[in-house]
Amino acid sequence: MAGNKGRGRAAYTFNIEAVGFSKGEKLPDGVLKPPPLFPDTDYKPVPLKTGESEDYMLALKQELRETMKRKPYFIEKVEEKPDIERYSKKYIQVYKEEWIPDWRRFPREVMPRKKCRKADPKSKSTKGTDRVSSLLNAADVLKKIEELEKRGDGEKSDEENEEKEGSKENKEGDNDSDDANAEQEDYDEEEEQEEENDYINSYFEDGDDFGADSDDNMDEATY
Amino acid sequence: MTQQHHWIRYVQVKKALCVLIQHNLVLYQVHKRGVVEYEAQCNRVLRMLRYPRYIYTTKALYGDTGELIVEELLLNGKMTMSAVVKKVADRLTETVEDGKTMDYAEVSNTFVQLADTRFVQRCPMVHIPENSDTGPSPPAPSLVINEKDMYLVPKLSLIGKGKRRRSSDEDAAGEPKAKRPKRPMDSKEPIPDDGIYWQANLDRFHQHFRDQAIVSAVANRMDQTSSEIMRAMLRMSEVTTSSDAPFTQPLSSNEIFRSLPVGYNISKQVLDQYLTLLADDPLEFVGKSGDSGGGMYIINFCKALASLAIATLESVIQERFGSRCARIFRLVLQKKHLEQKQVEDFAMIPAKEAKDMLYKMLSENFISLQEIPKTPDHAPSRTFYLYTVNVLSAVRMLLHRCYKSVSNLIERRQFETKENKRLLEKSQRVEAIIASVQATGAEEAQLQEIEEMITAPERQQLETLKRNVNKLDASEIQVDETIFLLESYIESTTKRQ
Secondary structure, X not given: OOOOOOOXXXXXXXXXXXXXXXXXXXXXXXXXXXXXXXXXXXXXXXXXXXXXHHHHHHHHHHHHHHXXXXXXXXXXXXXXXXXXOXXXXXXXXXXXXXXXXXXXHOOXXXXXXXXXXXXXXXXXXXXXXXXXXXXXXXHHHHHHHHXXXXXXXXXXXXXXXXXXXXXXXXXXOOOHHHHHHHHHHHHHHHHHHHHOOOOOOOOOOOOOOOOOOOOOOOOOOOO | OHHHHHHHHHHHHXXXXXXXXXXXXXXXXXXXXXXXXXXXXXXXXXXXXXXXXXXXXXXXXXXHHHHHHHHHHHHHXXXXXXXXXXXXXXXXXXXXXXXXXXXXXXXXXXXXXXXXXXXXXXXXXXXXXOOOOOOOOOOOXXXXXXXXXXXXXXXXXXXXXXXXXXXXXXXXXXXXXXXXXXXXXXXXXXXXXXXXXXXXXXHHHHHHXXXXXXXXXXXXXXXXXXXXXXXXXXXXXXXXXXXXXXXXXOEEHHHHHHOOOOOOOOOHHXXXXXXXXXXXXXXXXXXXXXXXXXXXXXXXXXXXXXXXXXXXXXXXXXXXXXXXHHHHHHHHHHHOEEEHHHHHHHHOOXXXXXXXXXXXXXXOOOOEEEEEEOOOOOOHHHEEEEEEOOHHHHHXXXXXHHHHHHHHHXXXXXXXXXXXXXXXXXXXXXXXXXXXXXXXXOOHHHHHHHHOOOOHHHHHHHHHHHHHHHHHHHHHHHHHHHHHHHHHHHHHHHOOO
16 A cells, blocks of 8 residues: 555556557546447448348248148147137137157157046045056047046036037036136147147146145145 | 146146157157156257258259258158158149149159258167067157168158149138038058158258358359369269368369369369469368379368358458458458557557457457466566457357347347237238138129228338338348358367367
């Protein structure tokens, strides 16, 4: 501190000349705020290339974008169920191709799993989740659903029947599990309408919703 | 509420994974304890920007048939050859006049050509180990492919013709229609090449783009003839040199002479002169590696890509900061390290201006400062400060900016589309109405009435929107060209033999 040239006076430890300006020269003002978002540029950008190939690629790009939206790979957002079911909605459907993946090439866990219809939706036992191997054949799936229809309670089998025919059914009941089931039905239905057997009839799964559908049993272990 | 969302999302996640895996955007691997791990292929995702270029290139090389083959492969991720041939034949049949159809054989031939020249390749296949019966099946299949099988086309006898769609099955505008009956599944017939999937070979396209860039650079810098010679040399090296080699195998002048295109009538001496000119050029695209066979020449890809990347840097500086700044940049690049004073002297630019320009470039990281201390204590008064260009880091910085640009372009385009959503939907509905009215035979007056549903200011708005969206899309495509050059250079520096 005492070794300074003078208290409070700025002293550079190196030769200013080296960096390019001399002492006392007017330096640009200090910056007080962030630079503007769209600063004026001295030089305007060069215009875009034009030509046959550029035009063709542009048209291609826009076409690809539109085509992709109509492909089965484009997974639509699941909308919240509207307050009123609109009759017209049934008829404004854009036709989408079906896609059934070659399941041999995919990990098992991403495959659709059969929904284990439980007689009592509230009591969730530890999942005896059926494995997927039997589902690879659509015919098997249909058979299984028929079996479940016989096994499950009447209301649910009705719902399943209706679902298979692809018509909308009314939401019934207002307790949570029914809501959850109805939600499932709706979801599958939207799925069916959207993707027409994209993931085989019953693409829904039960096993891994730990605690997800038993909000009554708060003492269950959750992750 | 949250429960429902959680449940829905899980199913969506599985579906999304399927889609991503199908399109080669996500890879999976089985780890110990049977856990399947998924990895996002970020670079591959970014290649989606380049799809139009891949498809257009194929059109230029293999016509409409080739174009549609590559387009289908890109749109669907992977397909069997039989599926591609059928789909492309159907699509081509749509475009030809009534009564004519596209034969499967013709499409097959083009497919084989694409496989032979490696623009399409086989996907890894499901591998079933010998002892598969013992123990539980693995949670995910392992996929492998043999190097020599990658371009092997299965022996298929695909016989058939493309089918024209009977009526207007698909309405692009989404006009209200009754729900369609499901199409009968064609997969009742056995698929001859079941399990053998094909995908587009992006690396091969990149090699082609690189060659294109080199040829056009030579054409710009020298003349048409030199670029043709260059093109001939590159074509000769296509099969002998791997795509990421730093330079080609040596080519003799005699060989090059023989492989010049048939129409090109230049004498051997003229060719030799051109080759010497190319080899002596400071850009060092071509090097002379020996004297046998009339002179042995190689193409130096590392140097070529570096030159292209540097040219891009220079061009950016010139367009952003002006040509005097570009001159300073080239100077520092050439001399490697320069002091402030030296820059002023060599560039013959007054000190104040030179300082200003150097600091501008410094602040944007095109140029960096190198400290060379004279004394071990690194005292600033006894240290040299030299300006230098670190090409690799400047290129990386520019690449980063390119990606930011693309992201801004996409954001803006989505914003513009969203702002005008209502108007766009209205316009689509009107178009659909016009189309259906026309199909049932309409008079001019009717059509006019319908068209007037869109007012003049609305039309204006739509035109402006279209113009803007086109500009943004075209910009995306062109920024991707720069991205390709910069990334090719960066890649070439990381692979050293």
